[in-house]
Amino acid sequence: MPNFAVNLSMLFTELPLIERFDAAAQAGFKQVEIQFPYELTPDEIQAALQRNKQTLVLINLPAGDWAGGERGIACHPDRIDEFKKGVNLALKYARSLGVQKINCLSGIKPDDVSSQKAEETFARNLKHAANTLEAHDIQLMAEAINTQDVPGFFLNTSKQLIDLKESFCIENLYFQYDVYHMQIMEGNLIATLNNNLHNVGHIQIADVPGRHEPGTGEINFPNLFKAIDAMGYSGTISLEYVPAADTLSGLAQVKPIIGGQ
Template identity: 55%
Template sequence: MTRLCANLSMLFTEQPFQQRFAAAANAGFTGVEYLFPYEFGSAEIKTQLDEHDLTQVLFNLPAGDWSKGERGIACHPDRVEEFKAGVDLAIEYAKVLGNTQVNCLAGISPTDTELARVHDTFVDNLQYASAKLEAAGIRLVMEMINTRDIPGFFLTTTAQALEIREQVGSSNLFLQYDIYHMQIMEGDLARTLENQLAVIKHVQLADNPGRHEPGTGEINYHFLFEHLNRIGYDGWIGCEYKPLTTTEAGLGWLASHKLI
């Protein structure tokens, strides 16, 4: 059964962050995700979740200075201690908010560092984070991102992620599969979702081109939703797209897919 959550960093952005929880619930969503909770107190976010009967599905580990273009620090050798502190902070928030899953963004590969060292740093950080999170009862996922939107991003394909997962050797490390990013980088969406079902624990969606809502581009979401149900995917699907106009105007796809 398909379970959708609203990404509050992308949807309902016409409203202040704290008001987006009510908007998501009113639109029929039962879960929410977003990039980061850290600008707000965990208690005030928990109040919004409880008031609107929403499940906190996922957020990212701290990822550096987002406003300055940083997109993760997990592959940066000179920021290992900052990464470790971020893991502790994420655990504090997750324990209050109730989510049992967080995502690690590898980051943009530093150009002044040998690629092998960047790779090893990422592996080491994932080993640390997966163990620390497992002790707290929280699953770790990592996300592959396309290099068109984020040039130089370190983790870019399913094959690379699977290789890294094997090197990390943790039973608490899985994949976050963003359909939009992977359509750009590798295609073959349905086959990959089916073949890697055991390690894909979170899915996100947007159409391509444009990263707008389903139905605005080339991806056959009617087929993919049926496919995910058929193969037995039982996780959440995060709606991480940029509305073509406004969030409310673009929600018609939910009804057309008979999802809400």
């Protein structure tokens, strides 16, 4: 069975972020991820990780004005300098905290930018980030997001990312495969994962519809986990869902599905 982590930006939101490490540890999780850790200092996070003997497996690059509706800036031609500063900030956190994977969100394509220009900008930024992180043995992830929840999100299928990686020769770039988003956009989860496993660096899960706990929707997670096991995937699978009620009652339903964790 794969290793499981919890996303502290999505679960335990009943608590301040700094207290979610303790709550995750009490629930039995030694691996955590955070979308945007930047409201805390690296020292604050390090103390929480050490206290709970946890590993922070993944963070995101800064993604613009999240509260204002932005979902990344990597495809925005007029914000390349801001993107590079974000890479440096994320690298500072990752090096301090031992994070080995950093995720990049493409963002929503601006209306006044052509698809070709957005792709060129996105590829240029990915290559810069990938090369910068590779020098520190950190992998760059990129995540495709469904366009029902986030209309206009530029990177939205597995094929788009693989084609971009190959066309622009970005070696240190891997797919952050979010089962929820990919079920909506393309389905055929097991075959897609199996065909692209060498490019998959991280997996996240939530059920469809609703983005709630595994077992609340249409995805056959026991079958999916069995297939992922058979593929030989040795990375982390992160619980990145919106609890239907409170976090702990949701985890009580999830743990039998993920093997008790």
